Amino acid sequence: MTSARNRELLALVPVAALLTAGFAAVFSQENEQLGNLSLIYGAYFLAICLAAHVYLRIRLPNADPYLFPLMATLTAFGLVMIYRIDETLARDQANWFVLGLILFALTIQFLRDYEVLERYRYTIAIAGLLLLLAPRVPGIGQQVNGAYLGVKIGPIAFQPAEFTKLAIIVFLASYLREHREVLIVGARRVLGVTLPPLKHFGPLLVVWGASMFMLVFIRDLGSSLMFFAAFLALLYVATGRFSFVVIGMAMFLLGAWFFASTVPHVHERVEIWLHPYNEPENAGYQILQSIFAQADGGLFGKGFGQALITVPGTDDALLPAAQTDTIYSLIVNEVGLFGAVGVVLVYTMIAARGFKIALLASDGFSKLLATGLTAVFAIQAFVIIGGVTRVIPLTGVTLPLVSYGGSSIVANFVLLALLLLISDRARREAAEPAGRMAAMGAPA
Helix, strand or coil: CHHHHHHHHHHHHHHHHHHHHHHHHHHHHHCCCCCCHHHHHHHHHHHHHHHHHHHHHHHCCCCCCCHHHHHHHHHHHHHHHHHHHCHHHHHHHHHHHHHHHHHHHHHHHHCCCCCHHHHCHHHHHHHHHHHHHHHHCCCCEEEECCEEEEEEECCEEECCHHHHHHHHHHHHHHHHHHHHHHHHHCCEEECCEEECCHHHCHHHHHHHHHHHHHHHHHCCHHHHHHHHHHHHHHHHHHHCCHHHHHHHHHHHHHHHHHHHHHCHHHHHHHHHHHCHHHCCCCCCHHHHHHHHHHHHHCCCCCCCCCCCCECCCCCCECCCCCCCCCHHHHHHHHHHHHHHHHHHHHHHHHHHHHHHHHHHCCCHHHHHHHHHHHHHHHHHHHHHHHHHCCCCCCCCCCCCCCCCCHHHHHHHHHHHHHHHHHHHHHHHHHHHHHHHHHHCCCCC
8 A cells, every 4th residue: 555655755745844834933033034944853853754654654554644644743833832932842842752753663563463452451451540640649749730640750750641541542442342242232221211231330430430530539620521531432432322421421520510519629620710700810810811812813823933921021921831731822822713723623634534443443442442542632632622712621631742741742652553553454454355356357
């Protein structure tokens, strides 16, 4: 399938051009004379992507040709936006990008038979949950904006939730593939609603309980919502019963309402979302500045490097956490609503390609794994974009591949590797019958 890899190669060229143009725009705002540094950065980025492309051409010739260029587009855009904020952070992000591609290649190399993950699903799930609890361990846990999100061991700091999402998706895909028939066959209708059998209702209760535990104990509303929504997506694909999804959503909303009414830090987060003007200079400052920045950008934006991130003449943040939580607001301010919609469309196209991979996959585990990985990626983007636009409460998750954060970029390239592994097998198996029929002289 060299044509697929050729399309991938052609798609990487405009991505490098986008990064070059972005850096040129930033440099033109900072210096009167525009040098060749943007061309150097663009060539360096293209060279790294070409190395990954050659590796894919050798190892996964049948894999989806558009996923990697789309992921590279988000990474390139994120590098430009982060460089515009802080050059040091951008260099760190570039290093994490290289590390992410190394782990991307290692995942493809050693997990070519990714179904081996099924045999270790419980080990993977336990490891993921231990990682999730690590931020609460005294001495290594770090609190970020009231939530326990980070772990710091010596010079190494990371956010375990980014890797936990992969472990949980692997476990759920394997578990639901094995028990999907039981959930469907034993289901009963009560008042027109299809209910799973009580003895198999346990997984739904366990995942719901874990989400509520994250909400209260780890104080991470974003990851709680992301994990549970991905689980509901997998449950629907595994069973085909929308009523299961409705029941799960009702359980989550009921639990969130209860804890928002009884647990102080959850209640505070909801109050900030609903009534930010009550404390415009304190608790509501971040979300209000986020909204104002988006409104100031208008349709076409103010241009790269034109947004005010700090109060003029001081180091006080005018747009708090611009490189992480509110980077989408910065994007809207500088490239306008049209530019921001373009970013959202890239996420939408990634989701479309991921779900297409799930449709092509022939076995249940591959289908559920592709669905779960795609859903958790798309939901994470929705959670942070919805937070800064006040659709939902603002949470601490990153905008995948765009926000600053090594854990996020590394974990998402591992996620991409798994999707491409599934895609390569699915597209190869789909092409084999067509090739045999063509060889026999029959229409394919």
